[in-house]
Every structure is written in structure tokens, then in C-alpha cells.
Amino acid sequence: xxxxxxxxxxxxxxxxxxxxxxxxxxxxxxxxxxxxxxxxxxxxxxxxxxxxxxxxxxxxxxxxxxxxxxxxxxxxxxxxxxxxxxxxxxxxxxxxxxxxxxxxxxxxxxxxxxxxxxxxxxx
Amino acid sequence: xxxxxxxxxxxxxxxxxxxxxxxxxxxxxxxxxxxxxxxxxxxxxxxxxxxxxxxxxxxxxxxxxxxxxxxxxxxxxxxxxxxxxxxxxxxxxxxxxxxxxxxxxxxxxxxxxxxxxxxxxxxxxxxxxxxxxxxxxxxxxxxxxxxxxxxxxxxxxxxxxxxxxxxxxxxxxxxxxxxxxxxxxxxxxxxxxxxxxxxxxxxxxxxxxxxxxxxxxxxxxxxxxxxxxxxxxxxxxxxxxxxxxxxxxxxxxxxxxxxxxxxxxxxxxxxxxxxxxxxxxxxxxxxxxxxxxxxxxxxxxxxxxxxxxxxxxxxxxxx
Numbered sequence: 001x002x003x004x005x006x007x008x009x010x011x012x013x014x015x016x017x018x019x020x021x022x023x024x025x026x027x028x029x030x031x032x033x034x035x036x037x038x039x040x041x042x043x044x045x046x047x048x049x050x051x052x053x054x055x056x057x058x059x060x061x062x063x064x065x066x067x068x069x070x071x072x073x074x075x076x077x078x079x080x081x082x083x084x085x086x087x088x089x090x091x092x093x094x095x096x097x098x099x100x101x102x103x104x105x106x107x108x109x110x111x112x113x114x115x116x117x118x119x120x121x122x123x
Numbered sequence: 124x125x126x127x128x129x130x131x132x133x134x135x136x137x138x139x140x141x142x143x144x145x146x147x148x149x150x151x152x153x154x155x156x157x158x159x160x161x162x163x164x165x166x167x168x169x170x171x172x173x174x175x176x177x178x179x180x181x182x183x184x185x186x187x188x189x190x191x192x193x194x195x196x197x198x199x200x201x202x203x204x205x206x207x208x209x210x211x212x213x214x215x216x217x218x219x220x221x222x223x224x225x226x227x228x229x230x231x232x233x234x235x236x237x238x239x240x241x242x243x244x245x246x247x248x249x250x251x252x253x254x255x256x257x258x259x260x261x262x263x264x265x266x267x268x269x270x271x272x273x274x275x276x277x278x279x280x281x282x283x284x285x286x287x288x289x290x291x292x293x294x295x296x297x298x299x300x301x302x303x304x305x306x307x308x309x310x311x312x313x314x315x316x317x318x319x320x321x322x323x324x325x326x327x328x329x330x331x332x333x334x335x336x337x338x339x340x341x342x343x344x345x346x347x348x349x350x351x352x353x354x355x356x357x358x359x360x361x362x363x364x365x366x367x368x369x370x371x372x373x374x375x376x377x378x379x380x381x382x383x384x385x386x387x388x389x390x391x392x393x394x395x396x397x398x399x400x401x402x403x404x405x406x407x408x409x410x411x412x413x414x415x416x417x418x419x420x421x422x423x424x425x426x427x428x429x430x431x432x433x434x435x436x437x438x439x440x441x442x
Contacts, residue, residue, distance in 0.1 A: 003304045005240055033217075034423070036210070053273070054207045056216060058426030070200050073193075074280070093146050 036085040037063040039070075041077035049081050057082075137338050142268035145211035153337055157267050158212045160339065165205035166223045166230035170404050172198045174238040175247065183241060190287050191244065197280050204273040211269045224409050226396070231255075233320050235398030242295055242302075242309035248288015250310070250317040250355065256281050257347050257354075258321070266338040289358065296362045310359070311367040319390045321348040349379055356380045 034056040040049035052071050057063035063082040071077065091099060107113050116123065129148050136143065143149055172195050179195065182188035206216055222228035233251055238244065259281060263274045295306040322344040325331055334340040342350075352371075359366050370383035392398065 003301050005301070005305050005308055034419075053204060053276075054210075055203060058422045059429060062422065062426070069196075070203055073196070073200070090146065093144070093148075 034058050037067075037082045038085050038088060039063070039067040040081040040083075041067070041071055042079040042081075043077055045078055049079065052076075054085060060084075134336075137266050137336075140338075142271060143266055144268045152333070153339075154212050156334065156337070156339060157270065158209055158214050161205055161209040161212075161267075161270050161273075162214065162219045162222070163229050163231075165202045165209060165219065166228055167234065168198045168202035168205060169223070170230045170234045170408065173404055173407055174234060174236070174400075175244060177238050178241065178244050181241070182244075187244075187291070194248075194284055194287065197284065201273075201277045201280070204276055205270075208267075208269040208273045220412065224405065224412055226405055229394070231320060232390070232393040232398060233316050235393050235401045235404060236312070236316050237400050239312070240305050240309060242292065242305040243313070245288050245291030245295060245306070246309035246313040248284050248286075249292055249358070250288075250313045251320070252281060252284040252288060253355065254317045254320045254351050256285060257351055261341045261347065264338075264341055289362075292362055292364075296364060306362070307364050310362075310364050314355075314367050315385060315389075316393075318348055318351070318385055319393075321345075321351070323387075323390070352380050352382050356382075 035058075036054055037057055037060075038054050039052050041052045042049045052067075055063065055066050055070060057066050060082055064080050067080050067082060072080070103109075130150055133143075133149060133153075136147075143153075175191060175195050175198075179188060179191050182191050206219060209219060210216060219228070223230065233254075238247065256278065259274050259278050263271055263278055265271045265274065292306050292309070295302040298306075322328060325343045325345045328344055331340070331343055335343070356366060356371060356373075368383045370381060372381045374381045393401070
């Protein structure tokens with residue numbers, strides 16, 4: 001039996017007449033001029049909001065709407081926080097030593113530092 | 124401290140499996156390699172929407188249409204995660220998109236092949252997404268933190284893509300003679316290009332060694348490709364179809380499948396822009412970008428207007 005399959009070359013995009021080649025039209029829009037927002041999602045009631053990523057949006061409302069579409073398509077969240085990235089102050093990685101090393105030798109801050117007899121039970 | 128010292132520190136972090144974050148010191152070549160790889164990966168997600176978007180209007184049922192829309196929407200989301208990860212390395216979104224639209228930046232060659240029949244939606248999901256998943260699962264452990272985190276998110280969503288593709292083919296494989304023929308034809312056309320997705324042979328790949336040392340990559344092109352062949356060679360049996368390779372044979376000694384040879388001339392031709400759809404893909408991207416310009420402008424204008432109204436309201440309340 002001879003079977004003929006219908007094939008759709010180039011589908012919806014037409015042939016060579018639609019080929020724009022390497023021309024990039026310069027427009028006065030600038031998507032990256034839309035500020036960058038950091039997105040935090042609460043995955044379920046009772047848990048913290050957790051950082052999930054970032055996106056560009058013109059304002060907070062749009063950032064929330066875009067975050068809804070990007071980060072909660074599969075019920076990953078029940079609440080969204082957005083904050084413009086420029087408002088976040090981060091600690092400097094070069095100062096990690098001064099900031100965090102002082103905690104290294106203070107093992108007495110952990111419960112496991114204290115050895116108690118078994119009779120005490122769970123404490 | 125001199126630069127060698129920084130480089131040693133950097134490499135020792137990598138060796139200890141400590142992730143690199145955007146503000147950490149990193150060799151310039153590490154930054155550049157990551158920008159190139161992550162942005163290319165992002166471009167691939169975006170261009171990857173075209174061969175499938177092509178079939179949304181022709182999907183055979185409402186169910187298949189809804190699935191395809193969801194999948195294409197996922198690809199857009201994946202593009203965004205990846206662009207955001209690349210931006211942390213200091214390249215702006217606009218620059219990356221301009222590089223894609225001008226043809227300067229590359230994207231995965233697989234998307235320069237046309238999607239000719241409905242069965243292609245199945246073959247793309249099973250083979251193309253299947254190959255991408257192997258690569259992406261490996262990249263979940265890549266050394267650059269923002270890239271690794273984007274990949275974890277992507278991998279969670281990607282397995283739906285592969286399963287729906289396989290199921291699409293499974294339905295066709297149990298259908299009419301014509302549907303079966305369509306299924307086999309799609310597998311025939313997508314098999315070799317899917318193998319090409321893993322890139323040149325290790326012996327010919329220029330970026331392999333350094334990328335492995337920096338743990339940007341964890342497995343070589345050939346290792347991943349073999350893993351893919353072993354997987355697909357078994358899965359195709361479930362479909363009752365065949366892979367178009369007469370050298371495909373289980374090798375009990377190596378515990379892997381032996382298989383034929385990729386047409387490397389075709390591989391390089393497509394990479395260099397002479398594949399079946401390179402021009403159409405770029406044209407479609409440029410058209411979408413240009414046609415969307417007014418939307419971006421309007422959104423900007425609206426944000427300015429709203430901010431002004433808000434400021435006026437606050438001034439009034441303060442007075």
C-alpha cells in the first residue's frame with residue numbers, strides 16, 4: 001500500500017518572501033530598561049516566601065502578573081512578593097571571612113556540644 | 124594577591140563542589156563561557172517555540188491543543204529563567220536578544236529543522252526533549268549557581284514534555300496504517316538531528332576540556348550521546364517502530380548499543396546557517412520582536428502615567 005503523507009513545509013511562516021535576514025530594526029523601546037524585580041513565592045500557607053528568580057517589568061503590578069505566569073503555572077505558590085532588585089543590599093562576598101568565620105569555633109552554641117547521660121532521655 | 128592566586132582559589136572552590144555566585148571572583152573566560160552557553164541555551168528555548176507553535180492551530184483535538192500550548196508556554200518560561208541567569212553575569216537582556224535576532228548568537232541547530240506532520244510533535248517531545256533532558260539533568264550540577272538553579276526548575280517541567288511526546292507517538296503507533304507511517308516517518312527525520320544535539324565528537328570539540336575542569340559540563344558530548352542512544356533504542360521497541368540506523372546493535376561486551384555515523388557535513392552546514400529553516404526561524408523571531416515593539420512602548424508609557432497619578436495622589440494626601 002502506498003501512503004502519501006501531507007507535509008507542511010515551513011508551516012505558518014511562509015517562504016523566502018518573509019525572510020528578514022539579518023536586519024534588526026532599531027526601535028526606541030528598551031525592554032531591559034524595564035527594571036529588574038526579584039520574585040519570592042510562598043509555596044503554601046504557613047511557609048516562608050522563598051526567592052525563585054527574577055524578571056523585568058514596568059511596575060510592581062506587572063511584576064506580580066508576570067511572576068504568576070512564570071513561576072506558578074503548576075500551583076507552586078499561594079502568595080507572591082516582588083521587590084525591585086536595586087533595593088536589595090547584599091553582603092559582600094569578599095567580607096565573608098569577617099562576617100561568618102567568628103561563628104565557626106563557637107560549637108558550644110549547638111545542643112550536641114553537651115554530653116548528657118542516657119537516663120536524661122530526650123532533651 | 125595576584126591573579127594566579129585568585130585563579131587557584133577559584134579552582135579549589137570548584138573542586139570542592141562549592142557553587143560560584145554572581146558576585147564572586149571568577150576568571151574572565153569562565154564568565155564569558157557561561158554567558159555564551161546560558162544565552163545560547165535561552166535562545167534555544169525561545170526559537171524552540173517556533174516548530175511547535177506551528178502546530179497549535181492544527182492540533183488534532185482540543186486536548187492536544189491545550190497540551191501543546193502548555194508546552195510552548197513552558198519553553199517561554201525556560202527562556203526567561205535562563206536569560207535571567209545570564210543577566211547575573213553582566214550582559215543585558217536587550218543585548219542578548221539583539222545578538223539572537225541579528226544571527227550573531229547561536230541556538231540549538233535542531234530547531235532549524237521543519238515540523239512537517241503532527242507526528243513531529245510526538246518525535247520532538249520524545250527525542251528532542253529527551254536529548255535536551257539528558258544535557259539539562261547534567262547541568263543541574265553545573266558550577267555556576269544561578270544557572271544550576273534555573274536548570275533544576277526547568278528539569279522539573281521538562282519531563283512532562285518528553286512523556287507527552289512519547290504518548291503522542293504511542294497513540295499514532297496504534298492507529299491506522301497512515302498514522303503508523305506518519306509516526307515512523309517522523310522518527311526517521313528527527314533521529315539523526317537529535318543525535319547531533321550533543322555537539323561535535325569529543326575529539327573535535329574545542330570547549331570540552333576547560334568546561335569539564337570548571338565543571339560547567341559534567342559529561343562529555345560522546346558520553347551523553349551514547350546514554351541517549353541506549354535509552355531510545357529500548358524505548359522505540361515499545362512503539363513497535365525502528366530507529367533509522369542499520370548499524371544499531373546491542374553490544375554485550377561494552378553493555379552499550381553500537382550505532383552508525385552522524386552525517387557531520389550536515390551537522391556543520393546547519394550550524395553555519397544552511398539548515399532547512401535557519402532563515403525562517405530568524406525571520407520569525409525578528410518579526411515577533413518588531414511587531415511587539417508597540418506593546419513594550421505602551422507598557423512603559425502606562426507605568427509612567429500610573430506613577431505620576433500615584434505621586435499626585437500622595438502629594439494631595441500630604442497637603
